[in-house]
Amino acid sequence: MNLNAISDKGGNKILLCELDSSMNVITPVVEGTNAIDAGYIFQSSFEQKAAREQFKSEDGVTRAVDFSYDVRTTAILMQRNKTLIDFLTTSVKGKLYLQYHYRGIANAKHQEIFSAVRVTPETKIDTPGAVKSFPYEATHIAVNNAVTISSGVITQIESALDVNIRTSGSVVIPAGAEFVIVETEVS
16 A cells, blocks of 8 residues: 555646647747636546446347546636636637646655646636635547647746746657646655
8 A cells, every 4th residue: 555645635736828720839828818827726626537338239238338538627716817717718719728737746746637628618706705616627638649748838838827847858648648647756
């Protein structure tokens, strides 16, 4: 049993960078225009759900099973500035994004998830309680071809959004995948 693999706290970071039709991050990366740091996160979830379809012959015996998958990231954002609200309710419409989701430390490693996503353009802000009411939802897209995020692009993202992405070097989302998890040793 590895007790280091037990982790209840998240990493408090979701970033979005717009992708072009070739699945490359649009550069230069400009905060509020083609990229955003979602700010502090009250709670986040990364999940893959499988829907099963059984195929039975007329005698009631299952002859085959097929699955379809739904991969999503959801969160409750704590901040509600105009730039973030405008970006997540208007700018995201009809566009693909590279989503970076820092999940925190698990098993003594930084855990980061990179994916191509479509963001659900929505908002809800309750007062009082605004720090627990702003929803974020992104549906992960299975990429047709491998998507490479070069170390140079990662550096541009870090600089434009004033963040620290833990992985060094390029990141590749494999063809057919909805995401890739990258783990980096904690130094």
